[in-house]
Amino acid sequence: MRLRNLPHANELVRNHPNFIPEPEEYKGRWSEYFQNTNPIHIEIGSGKGKFITTLAGQNRGINYIALERQVSVLAKLIRKIPGTGLKNLAVVNADAEFLPQFFSPGEINRIYLNFSDPWPKKRHEKRRLTNSRFLEIYKELLINDGMICFKTDNRDFFDYSIEQFELAGYLLVNVIYDLHNSHLVNDNVTTEYEERFIKQGLPIYALTARKDINMPKRPV
Numbered sequence: 001m002r003l004r005n006l007p008h009a010n011e012l013v014r015n016h017p018n019f020i021p022e023p024e025e026y027k028g029r030w031s032e033y034f035q036n037t038n039p040i041h042i043e044i045g046s047g048k049g050k051f052i053t054t055l056a057g058q059n060r061g062i063n064y065i066a067l068e069r070q071v072s073v074l075a076k077l078i079r080k081i082p083g084t085g086l087k088n089l090a091v092v093n094a095d096a097e098f099l100p101q102f103f104s105p106g107e108i109n110r111i112y113l114n115f116s117d118p119w120p121k122k123r124h125e126k127r128r129l130t131n132s133r134f135l136e137i138y139k140e141l142l143i144n145d146g147m148i149c150f151k152t153d154n155r156d157f158f159d160y161s162i163e164q165f166e167l168a169g170y171l172l173v174n175v176i177y178d179l180h181n182s183h184l185v186n187d188n189v190t191t192e193y194e195e196r197f198i199k200q201g202l203p204i205y206a207l208t209a210r211k212d213i214n215m216p217k218r219p220v
């Protein structure tokens with residue numbers, strides 16, 4: 001995602017009450033941060049934040065964590081948090097590589113991957129957020145029966161991801177080739193990228209993968 005550098009983006013993000021400067025401090029203790037034991041759902045690569053701020057507003061009984069590595073984009077997300085605040089949303093500026101430093105095994109109930117960068121070149125395969133390297137990290141951090149919800153506009157990336165989820169032993173619950181013409185559309189919350197693709201009339205591919213308690217453990 002290319003964005004011109006927002007002036008004061010860093011300051012805006014770092015001074016916001018929903019921003020967590022040292023997420024490693026809450027590893028295994030996110031319930032203390034949120035002051036409840038509600039389920040934890042994280043979005044990796046939240047971008048400008050329409051999806052996660054909407055969900056956090058709709059579902060006060062779920063704790064949401066937005067993870068985004070670009071601070072200039074996070075500034076846009078922060079601006080979507082209403083003045084009245086969202087107590088069930090935490091915002092983290094970091095790369096997904098560091099997830100094991102922020103969460104204990106079994107601490108996450110659900111992971112959202114929305115329009116993740118497809119990294120089409122073979123030599124960049126390991127950067128894809130559905131590469132087996134990441135799927136093994138997610139597996140460790142998700143509760144048994146935890147879910148990963150993935151959406152993309154890129155058919156090659158979708159097919160690749162299905163293969164990776166299956167190889168990593170996840171159970172594919174839903175595999176949808178045209179989300180906006182499916183029965184799941186009514187419950188769907190759109191992202192900024194998704195809105196753009198819908199306007200272009202492009203199909204959105206979506207899947208839900210479940211951590212199977214019997215799944216094999218493979219080296220990362």
Ligand SMILES: C[S@@+](CC[C@H](N)C(=O)[O-])C[C@H]1O[C@@H](n2cnc3c(N)ncnc32)[C@H](O)[C@@H]1O
Nearest residue numbers: 045046047068069070095096114115191192193
């Ligand atoms: C194509 S954008 C999609 C943004 C948003 N999810 C949407 O659908 O509108 C991908 C976003 O993921 C972020 N991102 C990519 N790789 C990441 C990683 N390894 N860790 C954290 N964020 C990442 C990028 O900075 C970018 O904002």
